[in-house]
Amino acid sequence: MAGKEEFVEADNAEAIITRIEHKSRKIESLLKLFKPVEALKTALEGSPPKTRDERCKSANWIVVHRAIMAIKDVDGMFSTLDPEYYDILMKYLYRGLSTGDRPTCDQCLRIHEKLTEKAGLGCILRALADTVNTV
Amino acid sequence: MAAVAVHQFAPCITCHAWSPDHSMIALCPNNNEVHIYRSSQDKWERVHVLQKHDQIVSGIDWSPRSNRIVTASHDRNSYVWNREGPEWVPTLVILRLNRAALCVQWSPRENKFAVGSGAKTVCICYYEQDNNWWVSKLIRKRHDSSVTSVAWHPNNILLATTSTDGKCRVFSTFIKGVDTRDSKAGSSSDSKFGEQIIQLDLSFSWAFGVKWSPSGNTLAYVGHNSMIYFVDDVGPSPLAQNVAFRDLPLRDVLFVSEKMVIGVGFDCNPMVFGADERGIWSFVRFLGERKSSFSGSKYGSQFSEAFGKFYGQSKTGVSNDGIDPSRSRGGIHENCINCIVSLGEEGSSRTLRFSTSGLDGRVVIWALENQEDLSEYL
Numbered sequence: 001m002a003g004k005e006e007f008v009e010a011d012n013a014e015a016i017i018t019r020i021e022h023k024s025r026k027i028e029s030l031l032k033l034f035k036p037v038e039a040l041k042t043a044l045e046g047s048p049p050k051t052r053d054e055r056c057k058s059a060n061w062i063v064v065h066r067a068i069m070a071i072k073d074v075d076g077m078f079s080t081l082d083p084e085y086y087d088i089l090m091k092y093l094y095r096g097l098s099t100g101d102r103p104t105c106d107q108c109l110r111i112h113e114k115l116t117e118k119a120g121l122g123c124i125l126r127a128l129a130d131t132v133n134t135v
Numbered sequence: 136m137a138a139v140a141v142h143q144f145a146p147c148i149t150c151h152a153w154s155p156d157h158s159m160i161a162l163c164p165n166n167n168e169v170h171i172y173r174s175s176q177d178k179w180e181r182v183h184v185l186q187k188h189d190q191i192v193s194g195i196d197w198s199p200r201s202n203r204i205v206t207a208s209h210d211r212n213s214y215v216w217n218r219e220g221p222e223w224v225p226t227l228v229i230l231r232l233n234r235a236a237l238c239v240q241w242s243p244r245e246n247k248f249a250v251g252s253g254a255k256t257v258c259i260c261y262y263e264q265d266n267n268w269w270v271s272k273l274i275r276k277r278h279d280s281s282v283t284s285v286a287w288h289p290n291n292i293l294l295a296t297t298s299t300d301g302k303c304r305v306f307s308t309f310i311k312g313v314d315t316r317d318s319k320a321g322s323s324s325d326s327k328f329g330e331q332i333i334q335l336d337l338s339f340s341w342a343f344g345v346k347w348s349p350s351g352n353t354l355a356y357v358g359h360n361s362m363i364y365f366v367d368d369v370g371p372s373p374l375a376q377n378v379a380f381r382d383l384p385l386r387d388v389l390f391v392s393e394k395m396v397i398g399v400g401f402d403c404n405p406m407v408f409g410a411d412e413r414g415i416w417s418f419v420r421f422l423g424e425r426k427s428s429f430s431g432s433k434y435g436s437q438f439s440e441a442f443g444k445f446y447g448q449s450k451t452g453v454s455n456d457g458i459d460p461s462r463s464r465g466g467i468h469e470n471c472i473n474c475i476v477s478l479g480e481e482g483s484s485r486t487l488r489f490s491t492s493g494l495d496g497r498v499v500i501w502a503l504e505n506q507e508d509l510s511e512y513l
Contacts, residue, residue: 087379120381122361129340129360 013053019046020059027067036070037080043067044085044092047135057135064092069107074114086119090127091135137405137422138467139488140500142179144172148492150474152197152204157478161185161204162492163192169206171223187214187225194239194250199481201245207236213250213260215269228269230258238284243482244291246313251282257296257306259328261313274306274329283343284387289351289482293332297342303335303356305369337364337375344387344398349484355396355408357385363398363408365416378408380418389475391503392485395512397422399472399491405501409512419509422501423467470495485513
């Protein structure tokens, strides 16, 4: 299975990165329109699944990071964010917390608190236990 | 209240099993012995201590019709205990394992039992009349890691196993001379011993606690990532449902009816899962009373301390070292529940009572008769 994945990647890595660049432009335009939640949803959607390629993951992380930092109203965000995004958002929050960069960590902690209230400890468990689909 | 009785037997209980008439309980108090308690007028007295294993007894099962106890231990051995007069007489079963035995279960017809082990194998043991001893046949292939739980299908041939490699597998354990080929049944009778029928790759983390529904139609197992998996039509094209839930992972499950599953685990409180008319499973509610759920107060203080660390302040006065004095969440069990056993009739399709035991050393008996909101699932 791992072999098959590498093969799929060599082909698709470039395609994925192009897709991420498209997403990035879309997100910038959404942020200009003051729609941070939509931007976050776009960023989280289609997160590279089962990619081992670090470049794809980093590229997607940059895009998600931009969207996360643009969020000002955390409670409001949760009222419009669908529950299907909770697990993937939690994974990105932990990636953000691992950077150690002060503003990023502040923002991630703020969102983490509310996300845990909303989604429960199970969400954290799923983000930690899944070592296959990492972000 | 769903919990009808709470008994404290030991500081910590590894596993337990009930006698056929539910008057005696066999449990391992986290050491190498098995203690059997009998209840008499509301008190429990210890009537037997089975001492043969050298290390912790990880699994106990008590067969309802033949009244035999099988125990499996980390010392790589298993004993079958037969009642002879006032004593329990052990018979060693040579499992041929080089790692600990982790779980054991009698088959529905009680002529075989399965032992899952850390040696990535499952031992199927049956009694050979001629030599008067128990023979073990190993399923060596397929598992990539420890086998944490085993469960027998009602047809006495199929065995489901879960493993720490995250997969749930179903094997055929047909043994010539012990099992009879069912002429009218389907593929399960045609398989040979150790043949893998299906492998379910639904979980990315360790899998525990597999059980079949009373009819054998549905399979349920849990993953360590706070998910529970339900599989219908176990065969070439199974229908799987992944149910993610809010709280801490489960360790064991029990089917109380075709449409209701009780899961127990690190939340110290049994969780009820039910299937609606379309067959879609979802979390219904907790069975026991909950202490106030994670309200802002406990969390808020933990996070403000985290913020405090970030800004280099030290929080004075608030001793919040993360170990709350009231560690208990469910109130009834105070620590992880790791074993759930049915207290119903053998082979019936619905159970109204079951017992749970946990790391807090308590055995709690639960009854579902008075839970009206759950009656639609039973």
